[in-house]
Amino acid sequence: MNLIKPLLGALLLASAAAQSAPPAQTPYRWREVAINGGGFVDGIVFQPAVPGLVYARTDMGGAYRRDTATGRWQPLLDWLPLSEVNLMGVESLAVDPRNPDALYLACGTYTNPAVPNGAVLRSKDRGRTFQRTDLPFKLGGNEGGRGNGERLAVDPNDGRILYLASRQDGLWRSTDAAASFKRVDALPDSAWRRNESDGPLPSWGGSDGKASVAFVLFDPSSGTRGQPSRTIYAGISVVGRPSLWRSTDAGASWQPVPGGPAQHRPMRGALASDGRLYIAYASEPGPHRMGNGSVWRLDVASGAWTDITPERPGATRPFGYASVTVDPSHPRRLLASTAGRGGGDELFRSTDGGASWQPLLARAKFDAALAPYVADTHLHWLYDVKINPANPDHALFTTGYGGWETLDLTAADKDQPTHWQVMSGGIEETVALALHSPTKGVPLVTAIGDYSGFVHEDLDKPAAGNPKPPFFGNTHDVTGAEAAPEVIVRIGKPRDGAKNLGYSLDGGKTWREPATVPDAKSSDGAIAVSADGRAWVWTPKGGAPHVSHDRGDSWTAVTGLPAGTRVVADRVNPQRFHAVALFDDQRYASDDGGASFSAAPLALPDGRVSRPAAGGHHASNRGDARGGQDRLYATPGREGDLWLAAHHGLYRAGDGQAFKRLPAVSEIHAFGFGRAAPGSPDPAVYLVGTVSGQYGIFRSTDGAASWQRINDDAHQWGLILQVSGDPKVFGRVYVGTHGRGVQYGDPAR
Missing domain, CATH: 2.130.10.10 (YVTN repeat-like/Quinoprotein amine dehydrogenase)
Known part of the structure; x- marks a missing residue:
């Protein structure tokens, strides 16, 4: 009798069952990040x-x-x-x-x-x-x-x-x-x-x-x-x-x-x-x-x-x-x-x-x-x-x-x-377009639709006011430097003739405008900041990416990168930036602080991704265009380690390696990292989407080998655009919604 075949069959069946079974539920306590009103x-x-x-x-x-x-x-x-x-x-x-x-x-x-x-x-x-x-x-x-x-x-x-x-x-x-x-x-x-x-x-x-x-x-x-x-x-x-x-x-x-x-x-x-x-x-x-x-x-x-x-x-x-x-x-x-x-x-x-x-x-x-x-x-x-x-x-x-x-x-x-x-205590109606939790300092900085965003020193108390200058009517993106968390950069739609970019060198306490901006008309797009805070790459929506190495005193057009391509900074090496043009099947890398990029085929294992239909936020079958899906993410603490959170699935590539699709995840609307679990070599990964056939907010502490659902049916908030863990507190996660403000969760004690 051959015992290997039955044993192998049992293992395959067990693996299939594990992938199809709903993720385990991890109880969380949810509260609102206090803004009060906003809509x-x-x-x-x-x-x-x-x-x-x-x-x-x-x-x-x-x-x-x-x-x-x-x-x-x-x-x-x-x-x-x-x-x-x-x-x-x-x-x-x-x-x-x-x-x-x-x-x-x-x-x-x-x-x-x-x-x-x-x-x-x-x-x-x-x-x-x-x-x-x-x-x-x-x-x-x-x-x-x-x-x-x-x-x-x-x-x-x-x-x-x-x-x-x-x-x-x-x-x-x-x-x-x-x-x-x-x-x-x-x-x-x-x-x-x-x-x-x-x-x-x-x-x-x-x-x-x-x-x-x-x-x-x-x-x-x-x-x-x-x-x-x-x-x-x-x-x-x-x-x-x-x-x-x-x-x-x-x-x-x-x-x-x-x-x-x-x-x-x-x-x-x-x-x-x-x-x-x-x-x-x-x-x-x-x-x-x-x-x-x-x-x-x-x-x-x-x-x-x-x-x-x-x-x-x-x-x-x-x-x-x-x-x-x-x-x-x-x-x-x-x-x-x-x-x-x-x-x-x-x-x-x-x-x-x-x-x-x-x-x-x-x-x-x-x-x-x-x-x-x-x-x-x-x-x-x-x-x-x-x-x-x-x-x-x-x-x-x-x-x-x-x-x-x-x-x-x-x-x-x-x-x-x-x-x-x-009168608005308890009413939270903002639309969160980006979330940034620095590695040190304040818990959270938010980019908010219709407002100038907020620096949240205390999650349970409203911020002292709008960060300015500049004073934004919309804040489209905010990010910071991994190894220099005092550097925070945000872009948005300015009021009163101000510039469309602002930055802080003290962790959000004070703000200033740069001397110049590459595109004074654009308020949308994405901003990336190198790990040491010295290089900023701004891609206006649909526009040509530009880089500054002197805090906005001057900007240079980036070479080798198509217009509208979103860039992310490597979380370890300040000279490295990464980008993906998902629908053109291309990936890009820079080793000179974002000045130039080289191209290579993206070559996802399950084939090229079809370009969605043009239109507004909700025009395609790939989620809300303002959400965190169809984006590239760099792993904290690991040079060149990348995650592609495509709307249809999750992919990961080690430094210089090809992307591999990870199991169980079939849909993504938001993605982010947080502090690693005690004893774990991997940062916590947070995802909003569908895992093993179940929609929800999920956390993994083992590099996406397994997932736990951390929200429940009473806490879904309709459409979620962004999610981010806190690099300072294991288990804490921020959820940016479309009309219910920003929620934050901690594991239930």
Whole structure:
């Protein structure tokens, strides 16, 4: 009997089983790197049945519930995986005033044909768990008009009935607490379908130029408990024709409300308990610049309309009005916010139903301690304003970077300034474009979309402010020197005529601009810094790579490297740089500090990789173009040792060797290194993608011979763009998300 063949067969079967079995789970504790805000909070809804209970929605970072005890916002949609990332954009949210535990979220980020339809997530426990109702149409939580609303509303007299206003498919109704929806055909298509009178399509925002239903309001006084409200209003984002429609028979028929303004679009409406309806209007659905706007009051009983605009926009100062709200306990007390007002938006206060107004923010006092970076950002995108039903002194308004709140609103009624503080504690809505954890010094430096990035001295406390100079509007990349961690370099889109590159020679404490830059117009691309910090290679997006050996005093075009080729520095030898042109099947190496590169075939063992289709961030089948996939990485502590984290798999090459594909990994979205495990010769490797058929965040401590999943189903955050371990602390990992900020994890003790 031959014992070798059976033994060999058993070993092969065991190896195959090991590769197909899901990786082991390693428990981690996850927390947010404190930035506070950083994205557009576009809606706030109080639950009137529970004092202090309030929810917020964001355009691409999920929804939040505020903890009534601590005041911090708790994320509700972190469980959404990459496959459901479209649901991270929350178009609208609603509560049932008679059921304190009911919550409804209308989710869907875009209306373009490439994304799935939207869904309504319904909860019976304030957002701790959800059931899902798929919709036969798309929603646009991150498109133009996303600050309008609310598009989703619960009948205050009958919680089984909800109305959902769509962008392209009219008005929908549920009679079973959002378990199903049917279109309201009684509202005529001509009311909400786009026509030529709606004006030209704006330049950005997907469906923002198309007619849509912008908000739904019930009149609670038109029904009794347990019976549907008979009067319902729908605001339609159109111009030149009726934009406010009303049903007085519980939705069975709809008619335009006569006499209303037709020159602007309705943005938000508020119905006061004394029978007056207030509507904010603007020339565009927002949140881009406005040309004009107004605020109007409708006396429902008489049908009389009154223009109560607080401040009239003009040709030299064009703007619109984004929101108007009523104090639930005082029907004549109002707040109205502007949109796109040059020099900073304003919040107006009225105590007489709009007969007179006073500006609040021009004389207000602001405390930015909870998010110091906002002190550099003017007030903008005040698309929702709310007064706490349980406290008339407490008001909140949203911004493009979170929001503000006051606890002395009525001080304005005594001709005193109001005091405002950042309300965004717990809300993290930034997009992390790059992560850098130096070998010594601060834990983390981040490159953030829409902002100047941050130097995080304490992960649990917000940074002292934006690093500058230069002051960036976007930070596209940040990196540093392996053996000289005090050297950190970042590139981005500058503000106020600054240069598009900045550097620090003291670990991020102070920053300076170089004397010159190779491409003053480009703000995108990638920067590489040699191990000793003396050579910087910058590849502008699609542009020619340049190298500087004198901290930017001069730059020289790199030879031998095609335009747009991303470069990485060797982590040991300061003279060596590496690059890969994945879709051209070429690899490149430099031994002269990045001045010149030599080429060789990449020759992956499973063949050449097809070039993805051109387009935006999500245009190809190789993940988000801003993510960490399809990139080359150099191993810490090992000269010439390279990893290629291709979207379709993981490859490794020793110094001068060919790349070999590593098993188990079938998809990558982010990749990085961290401190080695005690006793291990290999740095820890972190990967976001699919390993042995399972999607997640993974760690390997043995050079990718085996993997452990370190996140769980409650911590997925939709789309993840970047991951990096900390070279100073074994097990610590930073995760850069698309709309949920930066998360960090440590092994659970």
